[in-house]
Amino acid sequence: MRAKAASGKAIIVLCLASFLAGSLFMSRTLSRSYIPEEEDHHLTKHLSKHLEIQKDCDEHKRKLIESKSRDIIGEVSRTHQAVKSLERTMSTLEMELAAARTSDRSSEFWSERSAKNQSRLQKVFAVIGINTAFSSKKRRDSVRQTWMPTGEKLKKIEKEKGIVVRKFGFLFDRFVIGHSATPGGVLDKAIDEEDSEHKDFLRLKHIEGYHQLSTKTRLYFSTATAMYDAEFYVKVDDDVHVNLGMLVTTLARYQSRPRIYIGCMKSGPVLSQKGVKYHEPEFWKFGEEGNKYFRHATGQIYAISKDLATYISTNQGILHRYANEDVSLGAWMLGLEVEHVDERSMCCGTPPDCQWKAQAGNVCAASFDWSCSGICKSVDRMARVHRACAEGDTPLANFRFFV
Incomplete structure (x- = not known):
């Protein structure tokens, strides 16, 4: 009975406590539900x-x-x-x-x-290199018999006029004519014999080949600048007729100007088709198919001043070579402060063109046929072109070069 009574009391106490706790909780909840405006502003400010x-x-x-x-x-x-x-x-x-x-x-x-x-180094006005090949002995003989002075006449011109004329082509040791892919063979021996007779070769350390003309040109300028201190360095093909007097007179007009590049300037098409003559394997570098090259001197004959030849010699190891030699030279000049001289007297035609110009008082410095990139059948026709277009001795006799 006592246990039951105690249990009832405990239940009553527990109920009262629960009631009071609930009342207190509700009171606080209601008070929070009605926060004063000041406290609400403070809370908002704190939150902000x-x-x-x-x-x-x-x-x-x-x-x-x-x-x-x-x-x-x-x-x-x-x-x-x-x-x-x-x-x-x-x-x-x-x-x-x-x-x-x-x-x-x-x-x-x-x-x-x-x-x-x-x-x-010997001080001269111009070094003229005549580009030739192993198979071109008859061409060389036709040049020796016409416009190129030989023997005592050549020595006299070199001494009095400061003009050095040499053949360059095949390279061998020091001076220009060169060697074949098999040094010491029949081709090289033939050149040795010819050189011993005429002594008019400049030899390059170079293996001959049509597709190596850009390398050959680069080496020519390098070798020539190492041998002679010249105002101009000229390259000419062995099937082109040259009037030396008019050539040096033309060059002399530009002697006082720096970085001169002289020749007949052209801009031919870039040939992308394989198998055709003058094909350019790197045609894509020149833009879309059908584009033209930048202006450059035609390869039959051109001249550059001393500073440009020295530049080629100094930087030959990093100068890019294209398939065509004249394009390569034009590319080397393109990135420099160079004066391009379009000298049309250096690309006259063969008779009657050179005759008409001579009669008009405009003697040609060089003559060739564009259709053949030189004098067509030059071995047979060089003498006839020379008789019709030669300047005589007067222009060269009047030229004076002062060291």
Whole structure:
């Protein structure tokens, strides 16, 4: 009975406590539901401040991310600049290496000249290299018998006029004529015999080949500048008729100007089709199919001044060679401050064209047929062209070169 009574009391106490707790809870809940206006404003202000702080935090994070992004971009930019600087340094080293190689070749040449008690390069007005080939002996003979002075006459012109005329083609040791793919063979021996008779070859260290004309031209200028201190360096083909007096008179008009490139300027089509003459394997570098080359002197005859020949000699190791020799030379000149002289007297036609011009007082410096890229059948016709178009001795006799 006592246990039951105690249990009833406990239940009553528990009910009262629950009632009081519920009343207290409801009172507080109602009080919170009716917050005074001042307290509500304070709470709103506190919340707004909290949001501003959160916004500032987000903005700081954004700026931090952007800063890191800029740092990354800056680092990439600095790396790119470092790579470009390294490329420029490598390019400079390549040019210096090319110059050093040229210097080595010049040193060898100088040591040979020292052995002959010649302390400096011979000063001349023009060096004229006549491009020839192993199979062109008859062409060379036709040139020797017409416009090119030989023997004592050649020595006299070299001494009095400062004009050096040499054949260049095949290369062998020092001076110009060269060697075949099998040195010492029949072709080389034939050239040795011809050289011993005429002594008018300039030999290049070069293996002859039609598709190697750009390399041959580059080596010609390099070798010529190592041998002679000339105002002009001229290249002419062995099937072209030249009036030396008019040529040197023409060149003399430009002697005082720097970086002169003289010839008959043209701009032919870039031939992309394989198997055709003058095909350019790198045609795609010149733009869309059907485009033309930049202006350059035709390959039959052209001249460049001393500083340009020296530039080619110094940088020969890094000068790009295209399939066509005249295009290669034009490309080497294109990126420089060079004056291009379109000299039409250097591309006259054969008789009667050169005769008509001579009668009008415009004696030609060089004559050839465009259709043949030289004098058509030059072995048979060179003498006839010479008789009809030769200038005589007067122009060359009147020329004076002062060292």
